[in-house]
Every structure is written in C-alpha cells, then in structure tokens.
Amino acid sequence: MERRMTRRTLLGAAAATGAALALGPRLRWFEPALATGPAEPAGVRFVPSACEMCTARCPIIVRVRDGVVEKIEGNPKEGATGGAICARGNAAVSLLYDPDRLKYPLIRTGERGSGEFRRATWDEAYAYIGERLTKIKAEHGPEALAVARRPNPNDPFLLTFAQAFGTPNVFTHESTCPQSRNVALETTFGTLMFHDYANCDYLVLFGRNHFETLTVPQAQGVIKAQARGARVIYLDPRFTPTAAQATKHYAIRPGTDLAFALAMIHVIVREKLYDPAFVATYAAGFDELEPFIAPYTPAWAAEQTGIPAAEIVQVARDLALNKPRSAVEYGWFTASFASDFQLRRAIAILNTLLGNLEVPGGTFFTKGLAKYAKPLGSWKRPTPPKPGKPRADGAGVPGRYPLAPVKDGIIHHLPEIIMTGQPYPVKAFLAYRFDPVASVPDQQRTIAAFKQLDLLVTMDVYLTDTALYSDVVLPECSFLERTDPAFEVSSLVPKIRLRQQIVPPMHDTRPAWRVFKELAGAAGIGDSFGYRDIDEVLTAQLAPLGLTPDDLKKAGQWAPPDAKPIYLRQQNRQAPLPLATKSKKIDVYSEHLHEFGFPPLPVYTAPPQPLENRLYFVQGKSAVHTNIATQNVPWLHELRATNEVWLHPTAAAARGIKDGDLVAVRSDRAEQRARAKVTEFIRPETVFVYHGWGRLSPGLSRVTGKGVSGNRLLPARTDPISGSALLRDTFVEVLKV
Amino acid sequence: MTTVAGCSSTTRVSAYAALAELFAEPSLALASQLEARLAALAAGAAPTTASDGLATFCREHPESNARLTALWAEYIPLFVSGRPTAAPPYEAYYRGSGAWSPTVARGLEATYRAHGLAFNGPTGELPDHVAAECEFLGWLLADPNRAGYAPVFFTQHLATFAFTFLDRVEATGRPFYAALAVATREFLAAEQRRFQGGDAL
Numbered sequence: 001m002e003r004r005m006t007r008r009t010l011l012g013a014a015a016a017t018g019a020a021l022a023l024g025p026r027l028r029w030f031e032p033a034l035a036t037g038p039a040e041p042a043g044v045r046f047v048p049s050a051c052e053m054c055t056a057r058c059p060i061i062v063r064v065r066d067g068v069v070e071k072i073e074g075n076p077k078e079g080a081t082g083g084a085i086c087a088r089g090n091a092a093v094s095l096l097y098d099p100d101r102l103k104y105p106l107i108r109t110g111e112r113g114s115g116e117f118r119r120a121t122w123d124e125a126y127a128y129i130g131e132r133l134t135k136i137k138a139e140h141g142p143e144a145l146a147v148a149r150r151p152n153p154n155d156p157f158l159l160t161f162a163q164a165f166g167t168p169n170v171f172t173h174e175s176t177c178p179q180s181r182n183v184a185l186e187t188t189f190g191t192l193m194f195h196d197y198a199n200c201d202y203l204v205l206f207g208r209n210h211f212e213t214l215t216v217p218q219a220q221g222v223i224k225a226q227a228r229g230a231r232v233i234y235l236d237p238r239f240t241p242t243a244a245q246a247t248k249h250y251a252i253r254p255g256t257d258l259a260f261a262l263a264m265i266h267v268i269v270r271e272k273l274y275d276p277a278f279v280a281t282y283a284a285g286f287d288e289l290e291p292f293i294a295p296y297t298p299a300w301a302a303e304q305t306g307i308p309a310a311e312i313v314q315v316a317r318d319l320a321l322n323k324p325r326s327a328v329e330y331g332w333f334t335a336s337f338a339s340d341f342q343l344r345r346a347i348a349i350l351n352t353l354l355g356n357l358e359v360p361g362g363t364f365f366t367k368g369l370a371k372y373a374k375p376l377g378s379w380k381r382p383t384p385p386k387p388g389k390p391r392a393d394g395a396g397v398p399g400r401y402p403l404a405p406v407k408d409g410i411i412h413h414l415p416e417i418i419m420t421g422q423p424y425p426v427k428a429f430l431a432y433r434f435d436p437v438a439s440v441p442d443q444q445r446t447i448a449a450f451k452q453l454d455l456l457v458t459m460d461v462y463l464t465d466t467a468l469y470s471d472v473v474l475p476e477c478s479f480l481e482r483t484d485p486a487f488e489v490s491s492l493v494p495k496i497r498l499r500q501q502i503v504p505p506m507h508d509t510r511p512a513w514r515v516f517k518e519l520a521g522a523a524g525i526g527d528s529f530g531y532r533d534i535d536e537v538l539t540a541q542l543a544p545l546g547l548t549p550d551d552l553k554k555a556g557q558w559a560p561p562d563a564k565p566i567y568l569r570q571q572n573r574q575a576p577l578p579l580a581t582k583s584k585k586i587d588v589y590s591e592h593l594h595e596f597g598f599p600p601l602p603v604y605t606a607p608p609q610p611l612e613n614r615l616y617f618v619q620g621k622s623a624v625h626t627n628i629a630t631q632n633v634p635w636l637h638e639l640r641a642t643n644e645v646w647l648h649p650t651a652a653a654a655r656g657i658k659d660g661d662l663v664a665v666r667s668d669r670a671e672q673r674a675r676a677k678v679t680e681f682i683r684p685e686t687v688f689v690y691h692g693w694g695r696l697s698p699g700l701s702r703v704t705g706k707g708v709s710g711n712r713l714l715p716a717r718t719d720p721i722s723g724s725a726l727l728r729d730t731f732v733e734v735l736k737v
Numbered sequence: 738m739t740t741v742a743g744c745s746s747t748t749r750v751s752a753y754a755a756l757a758e759l760f761a762e763p764s765l766a767l768a769s770q771l772e773a774r775l776a777a778l779a780a781g782a783a784p785t786t787a788s789d790g791l792a793t794f795c796r797e798h799p800e801s802n803a804r805l806t807a808l809w810a811e812y813i814p815l816f817v818s819g820r821p822t823a824a825p826p827y828e829a830y831y832r833g834s835g836a837w838s839p840t841v842a843r844g845l846e847a848t849y850r851a852h853g854l855a856f857n858g859p860t861g862e863l864p865d866h867v868a869a870e871c872e873f874l875g876w877l878l879a880d881p882n883r884a885g886y887a888p889v890f891f892t893q894h895l896a897t898f899a900f901t902f903l904d905r906v907e908a909t910g911r912p913f914y915a916a917l918a919v920a921t922r923e924f925l926a927a928e929q930r931r932f933q934g935g936d937a938l
Contacts, residue, residue, distance in 0.1 A: 026754070027854075027872060027876060028757060028758070028761065028858075028859075028872065029757065029761075029856065029857065029858040029859075029862075029866070029868065029869040029872045029873075030849065030854040030855065030856060030857055030858075030869075030872065030873070030876070031854070031855055031857040032853065032854070032855065033849070033850045033853050033854055033855040066843060067843060068840055068843050099825045099827065099830050103817065115814075116810075116813075117813065118809065118813075119762070119817075506863075507862075507863075698814075
C-alpha cells in the first residue's frame with residue numbers, strides 16, 4: 001500500500017528530527033531537512049530570457065544544472081543576433097555568483113564616503129527612506145526629490161514612484177551619452193531613426209565603433225553587409241577594431257567630423273547627386289541649404305580634418321552613387337564636442353539627400369507594436385498629480401534648454417542644482433542602477449553636491465561609487481534572479497521580449513517591482529502600486545495581445561504572427577512617412593531651431609585647439625565592458641582589468657615616455673595616473689583612455705583605484721541646444737611620473 | 738565523552754559551536770558572552786599569543802553595546818560582500834579562483850541534506866560560510882553515530898580553505914579578528930592532527 005506523506009507525518013518527522021537535533025549543540029545555521037522541502041530537482045534545463053549586461057537586451061538561453069546557472073548563450077531563434085551574444089552576456093554568470101555583490105540593505109553609519117554602513121532589514125531601510133522623504137516633501141515640496149536610472153524595462157516602477165510622489169525631476173544618463181543625436185533626429189524628423197545595416201551597400205561611420213562599442217544586433221548587421229561586399233568608411237582619430245574591419249579608415253582630426261559631413265553635402269548638392277524626387281516630396285528647406293553649403297568646400301574641409309579633399313569628394317560620390325542603399329550612421333555615444341548636435345543634423349540631411357528613408361539598406365522608423373498589433377497594457381493606477389513646478393534642470397523649459405528631452409533631463413546639471421538650491425532646492429536623490437559619481441563629468445563637484453543632500457539612496461547590484469556616498473543602499477537581484485516587465489524590442493518588425501527569473505535570488509536581495517511597491521508604501525504613495533506580484537504586472541501587459549505570462553516565458557519573445565520587415569517606401573516611393581515635425585516634413589532647414597534662436601542649418605564651429613604640451617582627451621568604450629557598469633564583473637575584469645593611456649610615439653617621445661611607463665594625466669580639474677600605451681594607432685595630438693576606471697568604492701574590490709577616471713578630469717560643460725554634456729573638448733597634459 | 742589527544746569530544750563540540758558564533762555576524766548575544774565563547778575555543782587547543790590580543794580586546798570594550806560596535810567595525814570590511822572583502826568567509830571563494838562557485842555551495846547543501854539538515858542561515862547567507870561549516874562539524878562530532886563523517890567533511894571542506902582564509906584575516910591586523918584567526922588556526926591545526934590520527938571521537 002502506498003504510504004502517503006501528509007502534513008501531519010511531515011511535521012511529526014520534523015519534530016522527531018528536531019528532537020534528535022536537540023541532543024547536539026544548538027544550531028543557528030541549520031534546521032531539520034524535512035521542514036524546508038526538497039531542493040531543486042537534479043537535471044539540466046534551458047530557460048529563454050533577455051540579457052542585461054548592456055542596453056541591447058539580447059535574447060539568451062540560460063543553461064541551469066541542478067539549480068546552478070552554468071552557461072549563457074544567445075537564443076538561436078533570433079535573426080538579428082544570429083544566436084550570438086558578446087563576452088558581457090557570457091560573463092553574467094560570474095556576476096550572479098560574484099562575492100562582491102551587495103547582499104542586504106545597508107544604512108550609513110559614518111561620514112558620507114567613509115564606507116561605514118550597518119546591515120539593515122528591508123523594513124528598516126524602507127522606514128528610514130519613507131520618513132525622510134515625507135519630511136522633505138513637507139518642507140520643500142515633492143520636487144525636492146530627484147530620481148535617475150539608466151533606461152531599462154523596470155522604468156515603469158521608478159517613473160510611477162516619481163509621478164506619484166509629484167516630482168518632475170526624473171533623469172536618465174542620456175545627456176552624457178546620445179542626447180545630441182536624439183535631439184538632432186527629433187528636430188529633423190520628429191522622431192528617432194534607425195539603420196538597416198544588413199542591407200546597406202555603403203556605410204559611413206563617424207566614430208561609430210561597431211566592433212568595440214558593441215551591440216550584437218548592430219554589429220551582426222554590419223558583418224552581414226560586409227559579407228555581401230558592402231563598403232564601410234570609418235572616421236576616428238584612433239585605429240580601432242572597426243577601423244581594422246573597415247574598407248577605409250580616416251584618422252580624422254578630433255572635433256572636425258562636421259566639416260567632413262558638410263563637405264559631403266556640398267559635393268552631393270553641387271554635383272546634383274541627391275535624390276530630387278525624395279527631396280521634393282519630403283524635405284523642407286532645401287532651397288536654404290544650397291547657398292548655406294557653398295562655403296563648405298572639400299578644400300576647406302581638408303584643412304579642418306587633415307583628410308585630403310579628393311578623398312572627401314570620393315567618399316561623397318560613392319555614398320551618393322550607392323543610394324538609396326547607402327547611409328551615414330547617426331552614432332551612439334555622441335556626447336563629445338560642442339559641434340556634435342550640428343554633426344548629427346548634417347548626417348540627417350545627408351541621409352535625406354540620399355533618399356534612404358524606409359527602403360532596404362537605408363534608415364527607418366521603428367515599427368512599434370502599437371501600430372501593428374496592440375500596445376502593451378499596464379497595471380491599473382490612479383492618475384498621478386501634475387508636478388507643480390517645471391524641471392529644475394531647465395530641460396523642456398523655454399528660455400533655458402527648450403529642446404532637451406523632458407523625459408531624460410540633464411543629469412550633469414543636478415550637482416549644481418543641489419549646491420545652489422536654484423531654481424529650487426533638491427534635497428533627496430534616488431539612483432536606481434545608475435552611478436553619477438562615476439559617470440557624470442566633474443566628479444568632485446558631484447561628490448560635494450551629494451554630501452549636501454538630506455537623503456541619498458542607491459539601488460544596485462554592487463556598492464557603486466554613488467552607493468559609497470549614500471545614506472541607504474538597497475541590493476537589487478541580478479537579472480538572472482528576477483522577472484521584469486515585458487518590453488518592446490521593435491525595429492523593422494514589432495516584437496516583445498521577456499527577462500525572466502532563472503534561479504532564486506541569492507542573499508537578501510529583491511527585484512525592482514517589489515522594492516518600489518514596498519518603498520511606495522513607506523512613502524505614503526502605495527496606491528499607485530496596486531499589483532500583487534510581477535505575474536500580475538505581466539498579465540496586465542500582455543492581455544491586449546491575447547497572451548499570458550506563460551506564453552512569453554516559454555519562448556522568451558513574441559512577434560505578431562507572420563510579421564515581416566516593413567519598409568514604408570519599398571513599394572511606393574511617395575508613401576507617406578510618419579514625420580512628427582511641425583512642418584510634417586524633414587526639416588533640412590529647421591524653423592523650430594530658428595524659433596528658439598539656434599542656427600536652423602548646421603553651422604560649423606571649429607573645435608578648440610590645445611595649448612602647447614596639451615592633448616585632446618578622448619574616452620571610448622571597450623568591447624568587454626558596458627560604460628561604467630561591468631568593470632568589476634569577475635570574468636570581464638579578467639579580460640580588461642584597467643585602462644592605459646594611449647599616446648602616439650611622437651607625443652610620447654616629446655615627453656620622454658616609453659610604453660608601460662607610469663604617467664600622470666592632468667587637466668584643470670584633477671590628475672590621474674596609469675600606465676602609458678605607446679602606439680601608432682592614435683593621432684599625435686590626442687590621448688585616449690577606455691571609459692569606466694579610476695573607481696572610488698572599495699565595494700568594487702577588483703577595480704577600485706585602478707586606472708584613469710575620465711570623469712574626474714572633465715568639467716561639466718553643456719551644449720545649449722541639446723543639453724548634452726561635452727566630453728571630448730577638454731585638454732590634458734601627460735607627464736612621466 | 739571520551740578524550741582523544743588531550744581534548745574531550747565535548748570540548749571539541751563546544752569549540753566548533755563557539756566558532757560558529759564567533760565568525761557569524763556580530764550580535765548583542767555574542768558581544769555579551771564573548772569571553773565564554775573564546776574560552777570554549779581556547780579549550781580546544783594549546784594557548785597562544787592570540788589569547789592576549791583577544792583578552793585585550795575584551796578588556797578595552799567591556800560594555801556589550803560598545804563591544805558590538807567594535808566587532809562590526811572590523812567585521813564589515815573583513816567579511817561582508819559589497820565592501821572591501823579582505824577575507825571572504827566562503828569555501829567556494831577559495832575553490833573558485835576568486836569567484837563564488839555555486840557548484841561548491843550546492844554540493845554542500847546536498848551534503849547537509851544527506852545528514853538530515855537543511856541550511857537555514859541568517860537571511861542572505863550562504864551554505865559554505867565558515868561559521869556554517871564549523872557548526873556542522875560540531876554537530877557531527879556531538880553524536881557518535883554521525884562522527885564518522887567528521888574527518889571526511891573536515892578534509893574535503895573546512896580544511897581546504899580555512900587556513901588560507903585565516904591567514905588573510907590575520908594579515909589585516911584587525912585587533913579582534915586577526916587574533917581570533919590565530920587562535921582558530923591553532924585549534925584547526927590540532928583538529929587536523931587529530932583527524933589525521935584517525936580520531937573522530
């Protein structure tokens with residue numbers, strides 16, 4: 001007869017075992033095995049999910065053996081990635097099991113930055129934050145809270161928290177990354193634009209280092225194009241992996257990319273190589289362009305860029321002759337020189353002249369889910385109060401930064417606002433997986449400002465540099481331990497994807513959906529978080545599409561049945577385009593810019609020139625790290641443990657520096673030290689370092705104190721049009737130590 | 738209880754139980770009974786110079802709350818993840834070339850379960866924590882029916898990392914934990930000799 005285990009027999013067995021345990025020493029770390037249920041069944045399982053090691057969110061398959069994550073691979077069903085992932089995705093296993101991870105909530109006990117914390121329970125941490133937020137709101141108003149994050153699928157939780165609290169001061173990192181590009185595209189097309197790399201025949205890249213500043217889908221697209229014989233023209237003061245793969249590399253003088261772009265426009269207009277039908281149908285202001293572009297000749301551009309005029313002419317002609325399957329790339333990390341906004345505008349004009357919008361191999365508008373099927377739903381929440389004051393940083397505010405995106409703000413202005421209390425006091429800051437101490441220029445000023453706050457809260461996986469100065473540190477689960485809301489990854493085809501929990505959370509960590517719900521309760525705004533758990537959020541999201549959370553969990557992603565790439569002009573070259581400018585045209589000449597007192601056409605401004613003995617300071621990304629986020633991840637740290645200071649042999653010899661020497665890099669702001677890398681792969685007037693080192697927090701035990709922090713060397717300067725930080729127009733001295 | 742190599746099994750069980758508390762996160766209970774726990778550990782091995790350091794620490798921090806604060810001040814930078822972990826207290830850390838190896842921890846959970854215990858440490862703690870392994874060893878030694886596995890567990894787990902771990906703790910020079918590391922090493926070295934001599938009980 002089958003013997004069934006009932007609750008009574010289970011408890012009886014547990015009690016018996018407990019009695020046996022009582023015979024030995026009192027146990028603090030163990031309990032009877034029967035009381036806790038079985039461990040995960042043995043065996044191997046493969047779970048689809050989405051990577052979080054960079055912003056690309058590639059689809060992945062996670063291999064789990066006996067409850068342990070063994071390996072992460074690309075999802076072979078995803079055509080855009082070809083089933084590949086990068087080193088960062090592979091290395092997420094080592095992040096999951098990194099002993100450096102935050103294990104439980106911390107409350108500061110010493111001076112800010114001292115690193116002295118005590119362990120706290122979640123309830124203690126919530127109560128601490130809730131009490132202080134309530135007090136700050138009562139004394140200074142809800143706008144005294146600022147929040148920031150790197151855009152991610154958990155945005156709805158942070159944004160709901162901020163909206164319910166009543167603050168307009170929501171920031172992203174965009175002003176220190178692609179904001180000049182985004183605003184230029186919004187100004188010209190009324191929306192962002194993307195590239196059909198795989199089908200392109202001729203691609204010009206202004207510093208877009210596809211094979212190092214890596215997102216797998218884009219790099220795969222370029223690889224596919226090159227395999228078909230496409231030509232890639234790459235301009236960068238440094239010889240990068242992309243330069244090595246390019247058809248032609250031009251080591252352009254720093255800050256002069258706009259001159260090259262304007263000269264290409266000059267050639268294409270003068271030689272009438274543009275698509276006249278496209279321009280006539282879709283463009284506004286071409287008549288103003290012709291006289292404007294006349295002085296920007298290839299000979300003039302040659303003087304600016306250091307690239308021969310004949311080469312510029314040839315690239316312009318080749319670009320035009322390959323239209324419409326040719327394009328100039330809009331860029332990625334574009335917070336560089338004061339001219340960058342106008343460079344992106346010039347690129348938009350070039351693509352307009354090529355008539356490459358919405359045809360294979362050109363550029364396209366995102367084919368979002370809302371236009372094809374139905375938009376994702378959301379959990380029910382009350383309508384938030386309208387903020388009583390405009391943004392403190394002036395983003396979207398007439399007379400200040402009217403074109404800077406309200407949804408992103410100008411994060412590098414936050415320290416000044418905190419320190420001056422202008423235009424009104426900001427007393428609390430919540431950083432969700434965002435580290436402004438490490439990523440915002442003028443680090444000393446950021447630290448000084450954060451020391452003045454009444455409340456600084458960080459939620460992250462590591463004790464970041466910002467966490468080091470925080471009052472409360474909240475440990476979030478890694479992405480392999482939690483389920484996030486579903487998110488759109490639409491491009492030419494509408495698509496949604498899910499990041500789902502693979503293994504239970506380690507340590508006393510919690511997912512964002514739970515933390516913000518619980519924190520909202522402590523701050524008196526819990527009504528806005530009426531969901532029970534993440535499955536309820538997913539159910540509400542997927543209901544309009546007729547899907548359930550289980551449907552999405554099985555495949556990891558979903559596209560409408562029979563979805564195919566959509567090019568709006570493939571069949572009808574006069575088809576209407578979803579241009580969202582006031583003119584409903586492509587604003588070659590921008591009345592919108594003119595209204596705000598900005599140049600309506602991309603006027604050239606020469607970059608500042610270095611004084612004697614000084615060099616342009618240029619930062620860039622490594623293929624194995626994401627911005628400042630992954631330097632401490634064990635396997636990635638093994639691949640690149642620090643940064644070196646790249647110097648041309650001429651510049652090195654003039655300073656008595658040899659390869660491997662310890663050098664000091666000195667700006668008006670600070671001095672940093674690292675080893676010199678003497679190489680011909682960089683221009684003589686330029687010094688380069690990889691971004692993300694020189695970290696302060698001892699919680700990042702592998703990287704603390706290693707290498708150069710570019711953001712400590714840089715001042716916080718701002719492009720008045722886009723609100724973008726200017727991260728490449730600073731000069732440094734390099735000295736042998 | 739029998740006595741082996743000059744040390745009764747009761748003494749050894751008590752010493753392991755003391756280590757399970759001493760290397761766990763500091764609590765008011767530990768702070769108030771610190772002398773007793775140290776005495777239990779000291780009984781398991783010959784006195785060392787570490788005893789002076791530990792006694793000095795207790796003398797300099799007579800009041801329990803102040804003593805607790807002093808213990809935390811040393812504990813966090815030494816052992817807590819997300820801080821400068823000078824000496825991570827996890828077996829897997831030392832067997833995973835600096836990374837936390839889930840396979841080791843999972844294996845330990847299975848071992849505990851095979852002996853009737855489920856790991857249920859402080860919230861967020863891991864099954865290969867040195868304190869957990871010490872407690873498990875003490876529990877094994879407390880019952881002759883279980884004690885036969887103690888040498889195996891000691892050799893295959895605790896001894897594989899504890900000495901390196903203790904060296905790292907000692908090297909930090911932290912007043913309490915560096916001295917505790919020396920005393921613990923003395924005890925574990927004595928245990929190693931006992932186990933190698935074929936002694937469980």
